Amino acid sequence: MSALFWLGLFFGAAAIGYTVLRAVPPLLHTPLMSGMNALSGITILAALAAIGIARTTGEAHWAGAAVALAAANVVGGFAVTHRMLRMFRRSLDRENPSWPR
Amino acid sequence: MAALSKIVSADLAALAFVPLLVLGIHWMRSPATAVRGNALGAIGMVGFVALTLHGRGLWSHPAMWGWLAAGTLIGGFLAARVRMIQMPELVALFNGIGGVASAIVAMLALSSEGGATDSVARLAAFLAVSIGALTFSGSVVAVLKLARVLRPRPVTFPGHGTINTALLTALLAATLLGSFAPYPLVASWSAGALVLALAAGLVAMLRVGGADMPVSISFLNALSGVAAAVAGYALANPVPVAVGALVGAGGLMLTGDMCRAMNRRLGDVLAGRHVSAEPVSADAAAAPPAAPTRRTDAIDRDPVALLRAARRVVIIPGYGMALAQAQPAVRRLYDALMNKGVEVEFGIHPVAGRMPGHMHILLAEVEIPYEKFKELDDINPRLPETDVALVVGANDVVNPAANTVEGTPISGMPVIRADTARAVVVCNLDRCPGYAGVPNPLYDRPNVILCLGDAAETIGRLAAALEADGSGKE
Numbered sequence: 001m002s003a004l005f006w007l008g009l010f011f012g013a014a015a016i017g018y019t020v021l022r023a024v025p026p027l028l029h030t031p032l033m034s035g036m037n038a039l040s041g042i043t044i045l046a047a048l049a050a051i052g053i054a055r056t057t058g059e060a061h062w063a064g065a066a067v068a069l070a071a072a073n074v075v076g077g078f079a080v081t082h083r084m085l086r087m088f089r090r091s092l093d094r095e096n097p098s099w100p101r
Numbered sequence: 102m103a104a105l106s107k108i109v110s111a112d113l114a115a116l117a118f119v120p121l122l123v124l125g126i127h128w129m130r131s132p133a134t135a136v137r138g139n140a141l142g143a144i145g146m147v148g149f150v151a152l153t154l155h156g157r158g159l160w161s162h163p164a165m166w167g168w169l170a171a172g173t174l175i176g177g178f179l180a181a182r183v184r185m186i187q188m189p190e191l192v193a194l195f196n197g198i199g200g201v202a203s204a205i206v207a208m209l210a211l212s213s214e215g216g217a218t219d220s221v222a223r224l225a226a227f228l229a230v231s232i233g234a235l236t237f238s239g240s241v242v243a244v245l246k247l248a249r250v251l252r253p254r255p256v257t258f259p260g261h262g263t264i265n266t267a268l269l270t271a272l273l274a275a276t277l278l279g280s281f282a283p284y285p286l287v288a289s290w291s292a293g294a295l296v297l298a299l300a301a302g303l304v305a306m307l308r309v310g311g312a313d314m315p316v317s318i319s320f321l322n323a324l325s326g327v328a329a330a331v332a333g334y335a336l337a338n339p340v341p342v343a344v345g346a347l348v349g350a351g352g353l354m355l356t357g358d359m360c361r362a363m364n365r366r367l368g369d370v371l372a373g374r375h376v377s378a379e380p381v382s383a384d385a386a387a388a389p390p391a392a393p394t395r396r397t398d399a400i401d402r403d404p405v406a407l408l409r410a411a412r413r414v415v416i417i418p419g420y421g422m423a424l425a426q427a428q429p430a431v432r433r434l435y436d437a438l439m440n441k442g443v444e445v446e447f448g449i450h451p452v453a454g455r456m457p458g459h460m461h462i463l464l465a466e467v468e469i470p471y472e473k474f475k476e477l478d479d480i481n482p483r484l485p486e487t488d489v490a491l492v493v494g495a496n497d498v499v500n501p502a503a504n505t506v507e508g509t510p511i512s513g514m515p516v517i518r519a520d521t522a523r524a525v526v527v528c529n530l531d532r533c534p535g536y537a538g539v540p541n542p543l544y545d546r547p548n549v550i551l552c553l554g555d556a557a558e559t560i561g562r563l564a565a566a567l568e569a570d571g572s573g574k575e
Contacts, residue, residue: 003221006334010343013119013346013350018351021351026449026476027471028129029358031462032129032351032355033352033456035129037196040195040196042333042344045149045150045153045333045341046332046341048153048154049109051159052157052159053157054209060164064164069205070172071169073172073199074146075172075173077195078142079176081139082136083180087465089135091469
């Protein structure tokens, strides 16, 4: 693949991400950050690939540790974000009992 | 590791899930849809993992499932157990974990001949090692400071700046030289880069103080994303490149917001630059000619009487509220005021607390409706028509000296103008200067009442007094 593909992918995603992220209000900045934690666990894909092609036990263990760490990020990040967002939803539900769930 | 130079087609297909994440973030713009947005992100992530397992034939790899289960349990446990006041620690911890995972993967790619095949892929792998390890050690220091295991104050030693610069220069050199070194030497270069990066993160973050955490946590958040992106490139996987870039953009956006809210430059924060600023004398800070204050005589200095007579109250929380665990007391006071028909709003400074949005989640946890939370620019114009500004554990963010005195660490920083309210009640622990070390002239204004002591107690007393006259009248 050409350098253009990779650079375009990186900067394109960053630019689109920035415009969308900009619209998130300060109210939700903490859940936004923990959600970003979950997304930075995307390195789990590289770790999974590494575990598949490890040639020695040592490599397999290191790759496994990376899988576990990244999985903790993904699961923990999404779960704690959900917990926080539910708190905001609760107060919303109280104000508007008929709000669609 | 075997060769990894070609993109696996399943990975390319997985790119189709990236728009799901973008839509998920788009839904984070309102609390009404944010739960759904977060769920969509999780679905996208499961899709990525499933396609990766499929593309590499890993479905029946028992050890992999073991590691995956271990990580899932640890992450789930942390997410379920963390208290809202500890969110900065958890986010900092996850920044570090994400960084170290990327660094490990990149180290593996560099450990054998076939790993990262060309120099550019190797350069990316070296960057992933450097950025990931630096993020990790820096985040560990941040967690320890936030948890108060280490002193939250900046720690500096002689030659700190020089050592920091030397470490970063050596790290950059190792990264560049290592990327173009012949194979057997690459592994040694990468080990060197790893050690240098760990040391650099440690040295840099030791110097950053507690109140600069909103900036540094946001920046480490961005770095953890960039580390994932370069690790993805090193392994020819386009998905981490795109998703890591999203995280990097988010972290940088928040870093910029936080810097603007403190009127500081990122470089100054990371260089611990205001730490050495001369402590400002009380005289200098008090110097601004106090405009004829709307002296209320503060109703015989009685905060309860003041609140009883108020039609509109703005509560301004700071990190001290979190330290004193005063949120439940604030909730009681809020209810008592609302029951009396008082208009209550919260004025929240962007850097109140230890991370972006910290005050919002603490107040949401005690179920105060978030429509009452007002940002700096929205609350300031309405403070002059406010009867009582109630400061709870906040200092620098309400210090009027920021606008009137030159040459202090907070000069030019936008503050919540509590001093423009008709009367101010300050429920802080003491009248010591805040983190920035600038004495607060607000404390000496005639229309200000100080209720010093533990905020949970002082606010609790105010709430109890207001609740009592409610029950007495009806």
